Amino acid sequence: MPVLSILLVRLLTTAITLAGVAVIVFFVIRVVPGNPIAMMLPPGATEEDIARLSALYGLDKPLVTQFGIWVSGVMQGDFGTSITTRQPVLDLVLGRLPATLELSIMALVMAMILGGAAALTGTRFRGGRTEGAIDVANGMALSVPDFLWGLVLILLFGVLWPVFHISGRVTPSLDLPFTTNFYLFESLIRLRFDLWADIVAHMVMPALALAIPLAAIIGQLLKQSLKETMNLDYVTLARTKGYGETRVILREALRNAALPTLTLVGVQFTFLIGGTVIIERLFSYEGLGNMAIDAVINRDLPLIQGIVILFAVIFTGVNLIVDLLYTVLNPRLRHA
């Protein structure tokens, strides 16, 4: 019942949020200077040419009318046609979505593993040199933004010791038998480990660049709450039962300490998805973010709108998942 009511409330607030996002993105990108039609036509096109093409895309109508046309289309699942590629926006966006989802989730998993390991090790050896070293590493990871980590990784593992691919999502010469765009996932399902290894070798660096700052945040916060939890009465009681330090941390403290971290991971994960825009550009990774930058450069208004709406859907979805997870992990919230 609580899960259901959370879902209902969330669906309603999500609808309101998306409506707001739709209004803002539609009008803001039309206020910003730059005419998409002028970008499409070769230099020296006449005013008449521009006017004719504008009429073709409905850009000559009043703004409010354009908005009405767009919204009614969206309601029916038609997000319009990309001005630059002349393909349906929905097809383009959904075609790129799997690439960005796979990259973000891989980065999130990496961040949780790295951050979790740092926090657990730091707690296990708290008060000593190991914890000090972990704090220093955390501080470094946190003070450098993701795209700079991307450059550092390219230098290290793309140039000095070239073990990973620095560009693209998969080696272009490979033959892909895939029916979906979830390459990483589908290659596993099809047991094509050769392809899987190639895809992973392309994803490791962009994912790691996204993961490092988030790992540092997770590591710091989780270690802090683990250390606080380790002083609580029920942990002390568990010690008297004969359990060793590691087991006490993992079984008694971790679950309770993970709750505040989880909320933060939800918020930070949306920042991470935002970070894919630049990271995908840096690694020429064919995802949504890379497409978004092209769309903005070309003033491809329908495509920009589609991408922004999709990002908004992802963000609210992530927040919903975090809230549901929180209820699962914290029994005190289940009956509330």
Place this chain on the structure above:
Amino acid sequence: MSFLSIRNLSVRLKKGPPLLRRVSLDVAAGEVRGLVGESGAGKSMIGKAVLGILPPSIEVTGGEILLDGVDLLRLPPALRRRRIGALCALIPQDPLTALNPSHRIGPQITDRLVDILGWTRADADRRARELLAEVQIPDPERVLRSYPHELSGGMRQRILIASAFAAEPKLIVADEPTTALDVTVQKQILKLIAGMQARHGTALLFVTHDLGVVSKVCQHLSVLYAGMVVEDTSVADFFAAPRHAYSAALLAATPKYTDPSAGLIPVPEAVIAAVQAEVAAFDRSLADG
């Protein structure tokens, strides 16, 4: 031979003042010893030292804690932990914080039986049901499946008592087990602990600041002031005629519910000055040699 024998135990804040000053006391098998003193006298510290749960900011500077003849302080940490886990248990002070909020009650009672002592899950579950019945919890099945937040403070303290007796320890440290409870529940819980102790024949180190409690459950008693044992005596002797002036003042300060008009009697300042002088003299004698 005493089951627990503490010899000249000294404990201090790391690079700070002493918290226990050469404390010695014995608890024979099946015996109940009370540890009394005002807040900060170090009574809980003794229990923590025995159970190996002193905070990291505190260090043991000398003495022995002989548990069944083996000095715990000389054992390597892993062995010490296992020995304490097998022979001792703790009844904590605050039942509201002593149960893990994200685990069900059942595993919190049975985990040590299964993980440390190697019982089968079925045996451990049966044992948990028996124990909950013994501490008079109605509907043990439901309680074992509950989370701590679903139960009252009194229920949780009963569960913690049941859990402490689960592995039939030889020694239980009860650290002010009734202080955090409602007055109406305190009496029941006290009776419960005394009854369980008698039935199971467990030695009990009972930390409290309440001399009324001591008179009901303890046979022996150590009075502490500033980490020093000022009197070590049988409960009968103590209530008949305390030997130390501080003990006598402490006893006189116990509120008497039969005569509310008497009000509260503080420990006289002269007595405090005298016992503080005694502590200072003790510290000097240690420093001299």
